[in-house]
Amino acid sequence: MKAEYTITVYTENQVGLLNRIAIIFSRRKINIESLNVSPSEADGIHRFTVVINETEDVVRKLCRQIEKQVEVLKTYFNTNEEIIWQEMALYKVSTDAVAEKLKVERLLRENGARAVVIRKDYTIFETTGHREETDKLVEVLAPYGLIEFVRSARVAIIKASKGFHEKLKEFEAVEPAAELAENEYLDKGDAVFTM
Amino acid sequence: MSTAIETTQNEPKDAPAIIEVEAKELTGSQAVLEAFIAEGVDTIFGYPGGAIMPIYDALYDYNDQLKHILVRHEQGGIHAGQGYARSSGKVGVVFATSGPGATNLVTGLADAMIDSTPLVCVTGQVFAHLLGTDAFQETDVINITTPVTKWNYQITDATEIPSVLAKAFYIAKTGRPGPVLIDITKNAQIQKIEYKGYTKCTHIRSYRPKPIVRKTYVEEAAKLINEAKKPFVLFGQGVILGNAEKEFKAFIEKAGLPSAWTLLGLSALPTDHYLNTGMLGMHGNYGPNVLTNECDVLIAVGMRFDDRVTGRLDKYAKQAKIIHLDIDPAEIDKNVKAAVPVWGDCKETLPMLTRLVEAKQHTDWLAKFNEYKKQEEEQVIQAELHPTSGELTMGEVIHQLNELTNGDAIIVTDVGQHQMVACRYARFNETKSNITSGGLGTMGFALPAAIGAKFGAQHRTVVAVIGDGGFQMTLQELGTIMQTKLNVKILILNNRFLGMVRQWQQLFNDKRYSFVDIQSPDYIMLAKAYGIEGQSVNDRILLQSALKTMLDHDGSYLLEVMVGKENNVFPMVPQGCSVSEIRLK
Numbered sequence: 001m002k003a004e005y006t007i008t009v010y011t012e013n014q015v016g017l018l019n020r021i022a023i024i025f026s027r028r029k030i031n032i033e034s035l036n037v038s039p040s041e042a043d044g045i046h047r048f049t050v051v052i053n054e055t056e057d058v059v060r061k062l063c064r065q066i067e068k069q070v071e072v073l074k075t076y077f078n079t080n081e082e083i084i085w086q087e088m089a090l091y092k093v094s095t096d097a098v099a100e101k102l103k104v105e106r107l108l109r110e111n112g113a114r115a116v117v118i119r120k121d122y123t124i125f126e127t128t129g130h131r132e133e134t135d136k137l138v139e140v141l142a143p144y145g146l147i148e149f150v151r152s153a154r155v156a157i158i159k160a161s162k163g164f165h166e167k168l169k170e171f172e173a174v175e176p177a178a179e180l181a182e183n184e185y186l187d188k189g190d191a192v193f194t195m
Numbered sequence: 196m197s198t199a200i201e202t203t204q205n206e207p208k209d210a211p212a213i214i215e216v217e218a219k220e221l222t223g224s225q226a227v228l229e230a231f232i233a234e235g236v237d238t239i240f241g242y243p244g245g246a247i248m249p250i251y252d253a254l255y256d257y258n259d260q261l262k263h264i265l266v267r268h269e270q271g272g273i274h275a276g277q278g279y280a281r282s283s284g285k286v287g288v289v290f291a292t293s294g295p296g297a298t299n300l301v302t303g304l305a306d307a308m309i310d311s312t313p314l315v316c317v318t319g320q321v322f323a324h325l326l327g328t329d330a331f332q333e334t335d336v337i338n339i340t341t342p343v344t345k346w347n348y349q350i351t352d353a354t355e356i357p358s359v360l361a362k363a364f365y366i367a368k369t370g371r372p373g374p375v376l377i378d379i380t381k382n383a384q385i386q387k388i389e390y391k392g393y394t395k396c397t398h399i400r401s402y403r404p405k406p407i408v409r410k411t412y413v414e415e416a417a418k419l420i421n422e423a424k425k426p427f428v429l430f431g432q433g434v435i436l437g438n439a440e441k442e443f444k445a446f447i448e449k450a451g452l453p454s455a456w457t458l459l460g461l462s463a464l465p466t467d468h469y470l471n472t473g474m475l476g477m478h479g480n481y482g483p484n485v486l487t488n489e490c491d492v493l494i495a496v497g498m499r500f501d502d503r504v505t506g507r508l509d510k511y512a513k514q515a516k517i518i519h520l521d522i523d524p525a526e527i528d529k530n531v532k533a534a535v536p537v538w539g540d541c542k543e544t545l546p547m548l549t550r551l552v553e554a555k556q557h558t559d560w561l562a563k564f565n566e567y568k569k570q571e572e573e574q575v576i577q578a579e580l581h582p583t584s585g586e587l588t589m590g591e592v593i594h595q596l597n598e599l600t601n602g603d604a605i606i607v608t609d610v611g612q613h614q615m616v617a618c619r620y621a622r623f624n625e626t627k628s629n630i631t632s633g634g635l636g637t638m639g640f641a642l643p644a645a646i647g648a649k650f651g652a653q654h655r656t657v658v659a660v661i662g663d664g665g666f667q668m669t670l671q672e673l674g675t676i677m678q679t680k681l682n683v684k685i686l687i688l689n690n691r692f693l694g695m696v697r698q699w700q701q702l703f704n705d706k707r708y709s710f711v712d713i714q715s716p717d718y719i720m721l722a723k724a725y726g727i728e729g730q731s732v733n734d735r736i737l738l739q740s741a742l743k744t745m746l747d748h749d750g751s752y753l754l755e756v757m758v759g760k761e762n763n764v765f766p767m768v769p770q771g772c773s774v775s776e777i778r779l780k
Contacts, residue, residue: 011401012401015349016337016338016341016347016348016349019338019341020341023341023342027342060528061525061528061529064524064525064529065525067524067525068523068524068525070345070346070366070399070401070402071401071402072401073400073401168400171400171401171403172400174397174398
């Protein structure tokens, strides 16, 4: 059964790696719903956050192909239950509509929107939340004239993760410790393979 | 005391064994060639052009240390590099210029990628300041080759050359080998750098070529093998790439395991070994295919369950518990779910397994393979190898060739019917003797690959077996043979058709022979134009002496054998069918 999966990839910072990772999806005609690249908790290590809608079996295979890339250190995939995630959205509406119609102000407040810029002609609001939340504000603002809307990619934190600092030390060691469990996604549950 | 500590702290930790040389000034181009020498490269296949001219200029002074083979087309160059890598076990090295030179490498890169062949390709690129300006012969080689390389990298600053090339060789040959492409802009080739020697790469933190083997899985695998009544081994090129032929043989001999090979696993185990039950897959042998669906434990060693091997997946070995030994974790569970995944280098995992398996002989089970073999002999092989009348068959040509080479030759095949026949019937005593384009199925592979194979194993006889279609795709490489005075035997099996497609059209498209009727030039005259001796035979009586003339000839020789026009390759597992539905006719 298809579901939303968030793939977290720890990588070196290298030109061309984005393409190497992206073509693993496009080769299989899989659409990337959301993609974010940012620094991670570990110094010099980048973190890709990719959201796709696929079956677990497909996601697992994709992760193995991603991890096979030379500059990829580690890949994880998680269901929505296993992560905390947010997306940010910006909305541009006419300032008149906000000023004159009391209801708009109430809607914005109800949806936790925050004004970023207020000008004579337009106001920009920002919200942060899940897709349904940011989408809902689009819906309710539409009748009052939404001039522009944009939403960022998902950023996600894995609930069970202890971060990448310790792992990175293992990767840097020429002879990694035997106890280090790697590729836990590769098979049934935990500590299946060591690298 | 404190000063002493300070001094040690200033020392780099885990200082790699750098061969300290006095820093000297080198151009980027010279640094490339120094890297090759440090990596033990002796042969380069290439073709010059504008953007790689500085490297070629430097090569002029390295002529005594690096042999450069001028090919006739970059595709020929990279296939030669593949042939070299496959016959020698070393990394193949290829040069090409920017733009069209680089794009001509793509087929070979894809071929090497899918067949796990270690290559380092160096392409020239326009000056860095011209990147993205649609400059003359500029093409985005890095992005074009990303899906077909294990790793690629563009160098715009020559100071990166030593370390990037060290990485390139390390990545190409370790783990599951593959092709690496390094694109070097012209300014970096010219740029002068302070050269401080070359350090081989032994570790990249984001790249683990092989894992520490988990003993639990080896133990589980051994347990399954010891309990098995009908164990069956499938082996692939992993055994050859892992230099584990001896370890493999010891393993199957101790546990008495009938074994069958994939197209690229061929020659890892001698053909006449008592446990060698033959070839797997679409045109493989009868027994190994049928009994795949009868065995109770299936042990896959260094193979990837290609669709040409498995046929219909949902009817593939469903009754069996599958043990999968592979160095590439992405292959485990990719096509066939493994009950026991043994992730690791088979050079390590096989001896671990051998220690744990009980010495056994599955005599009755092995006899079953022989029963099927007998049926196949009667219904297919006899007529193919020993016909007494009618047109010549491809099988009898290979059979006669075996008789003359005693199975000691390297056989390089192209793609199509002749490839299947040659791989089915050729005899091999030694490993690294079968060189063919397996995964990609690249017509035109054999002639240039045979050239490379000969350079990689100069003491061995190299016979390129090629169809009339494939030969016409890369026959310009006859020029390379002419110029290098190489001794390669070219055996064209001419059936005046694109035979494999014709066979499918006959079997599945109602004999609607759509554009498979291909004409050939006079190959003997063509060879003669390149100074290569040759002859054409279509008479059974003359076949053996013609083959002998070819093999005995001092230098390259082209032998064209006119074979049956509409012969088919059997057995065959039709596409979409299960391996047990294999047809004998």
